Structures are given as C-alpha cells and as structure tokens.
Amino acid sequence: MTTQQLVDQIHKKQSFLCIGLDTDLEKIPAHLLQEEDPIFAFNKAIIDATHHLCVAYKPNTAFYEAYGLKGWKSLEKTIEYLNSSYPELFTIADAKRGDIGNTSTRYAKAFFEELNFDSLTIAPYMGRDSVEPFLEFKDKHTILLALTSNAGAFDFQTQSVDGQELYKKVLETSKTYKNSENLMYVVGATKAEFLKEIRQIIPERFLLVPGVGAQGGSLEEVCRYGMNEKVGLLINSSRGIIYASDTRDFAESAAQEAQKLKNQMELLLKNR
Numbered sequence: 001m002t003t004q005q006l007v008d009q010i011h012k013k014q015s016f017l018c019i020g021l022d023t024d025l026e027k028i029p030a031h032l033l034q035e036e037d038p039i040f041a042f043n044k045a046i047i048d049a050t051h052h053l054c055v056a057y058k059p060n061t062a063f064y065e066a067y068g069l070k071g072w073k074s075l076e077k078t079i080e081y082l083n084s085s086y087p088e089l090f091t092i093a094d095a096k097r098g099d100i101g102n103t104s105t106r107y108a109k110a111f112f113e114e115l116n117f118d119s120l121t122i123a124p125y126m127g128r129d130s131v132e133p134f135l136e137f138k139d140k141h142t143i144l145l146a147l148t149s150n151a152g153a154f155d156f157q158t159q160s161v162d163g164q165e166l167y168k169k170v171l172e173t174s175k176t177y178k179n180s181e182n183l184m185y186v187v188g189a190t191k192a193e194f195l196k197e198i199r200q201i202i203p204e205r206f207l208l209v210p211g212v213g214a215q216g217g218s219l220e221e222v223c224r225y226g227m228n229e230k231v232g233l234l235i236n237s238s239r240g241i242i243y244a245s246d247t248r249d250f251a252e253s254a255a256q257e258a259q260k261l262k263n264q265m266e267l268l269l270k271n272r
C-alpha cells in the first residue's frame with residue numbers, strides 16, 4: 001500500500017486508529033476454545049466487527065510465535081483474511097526485527113512477500129546495513145523503533161551520545177538511509193511531550209503510536225504535538241479494544257471501545 005492510499009483512507013473514514021491483535025488464548029472468551037483455530041476465530045470476529053472504525057491492524061507476532069507452528073498458521077490466516085476481505089486496510093507485523101544485511105533481507109521476504117504485510121517494525125540498534133534491506137521493497141513500510149512507550153526507553157533511548165539523545169540520532173541518521181521515504185517510526189503515546197521535537201526532525205513521516213488505553217497515554221496530547229498536515233499518525237490500541245469483554249458479545253464490546261476512540265479522532269480532525 002502506498003502512503004497516499006493510507007492517507008486517503010484516514011480522510012475517508014475520519015479515523016487513524018490501529019487495532020492491535022495481541023491475541024492470547026488465556027484471555028479470549030472460553031467458548032472460542034472449542035473452535036479448530038481459536039486465535040483466528042477471535043481475530044476474524046474482531047476484524048469483522050471493527051474494520052469500518054479503523055485504518056490498520058497490528059498483530060504482534062510474539063502472541064502467535066508463542067504457540068509455535070499453530071500460532072504461525074493463525075497469523076497467516078489472519079493476514080490472508082485481512083488482505084482478501086479488507087484490502088483497503090493497512091497491515092503491520094509488529095515483529096521488531098533487524099540483523100546483518102543478508103538476514104534482514106530474509107526477514108523482509110518473510111513478512112513483505114511470503115505473508116504480504118504492508119509494514120514491519122524494526123529495531124534500529126544494528127544500524128544502516130540492518131535497516132536498508134527492508135527499505136528496498138516498493139510500497140512496503142519499515143517502522144523503526146524511535147522512542148518506545150515502556151519505562152525502559154529511558155535506559156538508552158533518551159541518553160546523550162555525542163551531545164544528542166540517542167532516539168534523535170536514530171531519527172536524524174535514518175533520514176540519510178537509501179529509500180528513507182519508506183520509513184515510519186514508533187513513538188510511544190506515553191512520550192507525547194517529546195513529539196514536538198520529534199516532528200522538527202521528521203515532519204513528514206508517519207508515526208505508529210502505541211500506549212493509549214492500557215498503558216495510559218493521552219490521545220489528545222499525541223495529536224496536539226504529533227499530527228502533521230497528512231495526519232501522520234496511526235494510534236494503536238490492543239488490549240483496551242480486543243479484551244473489552246470476555247463474554248459471547250466480545251466483538252460488539254470491542255467495536256464499542258473502537259467507536260469511542262474513533263469518535264475522539266473524528267473530533268480532533270475536525271478541530272485541528
């Protein structure tokens with residue numbers, strides 16, 4: 001998917017919501033455990049109930065890898081279902097990969113070609129040659145971890161290296177990578193106060209923003225400092241939406257939570 005197609009969808013739906021599919025067999029409604037593939041059954045119900053309220057879905061691959069081969073099958077079925085039933089939706093594999101060049105190329109092939117995700121999250125720690133292989137794929141997007149939502153982000157990311165915070169170095173240096181127009185960045189909603197400075201370095205790029213809902217980040221604050229002319233934000237909520245209820249009406253409850261966030265987004269777009 002091109003960035004422009006994503007922007008068009010945001011304007012059409014008046015939403016920049018990304019729903020995180022962090023599907024955990026210990027948390028899904030008990031009646032689904034009788035299904036042949038409970039994870040896929042859960043995801044399908046959530047997607048069917050919420051697709052009109054969001055512009056993206058983000059399965060976190062850890063939740064699938066944890067179940068071995070079966071989990072990979074559920075992930076494959078989920079992305080196939082999204083691509084065939086709702087091809088207008090942007091898909092993110094939250095896998096946080098990155099390695100020496102030839103290995104990165106294999107990761108890129110796995111997620112961009114074999115599974116056909118639109119985008120993949122990447123850890124920048126190994127530098128240029130670990131990131132550039134992902135950027136070679138046309139109309140695929142590499143989402144670099146910049147300033148993450150967790151408390152441990154302060155261990156390294158905000159530490160000064162040669163007089164500049166490390167996350168800023170990641171932003172500045174990655175702008176010089178070949179095909180850097182295919183980059184997006186992860187910035188946690190819990191770090192909204194950093195967004196003004198982040199936008200000075202990367203005014204154009206899309207930000208994937210996890211951390212609203214269960215982690216306590218503020219949607220309003222993220223929009224105040226992080227929104228750009230093309231909106232430029234994908235706000236993720238996982239647990240706050242998909243586990244709104246553990247009864248038979250779980251999908252409707254998820255849709256209600258998604259609708260609440262979508263309503264706030266619509267208002268924020270109107271008043272910007």
Ligand SMILES: O=c1ccn([C@@H]2O[C@H](COP(=O)(O)O)[C@@H](O)[C@H]2O)c(=O)[nH]1
Nearest residue numbers: 020060148149188210214215237238239
């Ligand atoms: O900085 C980061 C990067 C990734 N995540 C991931 O996003 C979701 C958040 O889930 P919630 O349930 O909405 O808190 C999850 O998959 C994380 O691994 C993040 O939270 N922060």
